[in-house]
Amino acid sequence: MSELMRSDEEYRRWIQELGNRYKVSQIKASIRVNNEMLMYYWSVGRDITERRANSKWGNKFFQNLSMDMVDMIPNAKGFSPTNLRYMMRFYELFKDISIVPQVGEQLLEDQENQILPQVGEQFQMASNKVM
Numbered sequence: 001m002s003e004l005m006r007s008d009e010e011y012r013r014w015i016q017e018l019g020n021r022y023k024v025s026q027i028k029a030s031i032r033v034n035n036e037m038l039m040y041y042w043s044v045g046r047d048i049t050e051r052r053a054n055s056k057w058g059n060k061f062f063q064n065l066s067m068d069m070v071d072m073i074p075n076a077k078g079f080s081p082t083n084l085r086y087m088m089r090f091y092e093l094f095k096d097i098s099i100v101p102q103v104g105e106q107l108l109e110d111q112e113n114q115i116l117p118q119v120g121e122q123f124q125m126a127s128n129k130v131m
Contacts, residue, residue, distance in 0.1 A: 041078075045091025048084070 062081035069079040
């Protein structure tokens with residue numbers, strides 16, 4: 001800890017505020033990334049379902065799609081045949097809901113340190129009721 005941090009209360013409070021704002025920014029960024037990935041997985045599931053892809057392209061469709069996606073996006077993870085089936089199921093479970101911004105994006109300045117639930121948790125709770 002610097003001498004300035006030890007001796008100046010205003011400086012110490014300002015440094016703490018900067019640290020808190022940094023943490024809130026990290027949370028908001030991760031919420032936005034999570035939201036985008038949920039939307040992407042939902043859209044892949046929608047595409048598979050609406051194209052009737054597994055009946056149109058045969059019983060090895062998910063294996064072929066998995067290999068082709070890995071070739072197309074080599075560094076990406078999550079395109080196993082099982083995950084692609086989960087994406088289709090995810091869409092089927094939530095095709096009738098409207099997807100809205102996550103609650104975490106509504107962080108108010110007076111709630112800077114509070115972590116709010118994400119829409120993904122609401123999907124999980126709803127899917128547990130269905131199964």
